[in-house]
Amino acid sequence: MIGVDDFAFRRGKKYGAILVDHERRCMVDLLPDREAVTLAQWLKSHPGLEVVTRDRSRAYASRRFFPKRLRKEVIERRDKHIALYNEVIELRQKGLSTEEIAKRVGKSPRTIRHWLQQGEYRERVRHRRSLLDAHSPYIAQRWDEGCRNVMELWRELVALGYRGSYKSLTVLFFRPVNHKTS
DSSP: OOOEEEEEEEEETTEEEEETTTTTTTTEEEEOOOOOOHHHHHOOOOOOOOEEOOSSSSTTTTTTSOOOOHHHHHHHHHHHHHHHHHHHHHHHHHHOOHHHHHHHOOHHHHHHHHHHSSSOOOOOOOOOTTTTTHHHHHHHHHHHHOOHHHHHHHEEEETTOOOOOOHHHHHHHHHHOOOOOO
């Protein structure tokens, strides 16, 4: 689930697009312009996305860019998954074993057991792993100690074996902030 908005590299001169992960509340990528074609190419290279929110910019509003077909496919896939879940519940209520249900619906017994233990349908949320995950306790410690210099922190992490880029670390520090006005 990502959000798309435009921003100025240089106000009045050069604009780009920022992509934000809604679940993690952090920046995912910066695009070099705010053209629909550029964003469409980015989206094609990241096929796992199911929801994209945008501002009301004309650049992102074209039907070519956000075809209704994409939304329809996502909804159909979700509906199919819910129907399959409901079928599993009905088969269990009829007294079928986990293995019998698995054969009928074409899922593994492990998946069936998992669904039955949930007690209700839950959306699948995929979380990507990050090279930073292993270093998050250290990052939190350094932040608590007052370290706000991302370059310094990145160098320390590299010395500790971090193999990711400086840019991936900056994402942690440049999250969107909700400002409340009094």
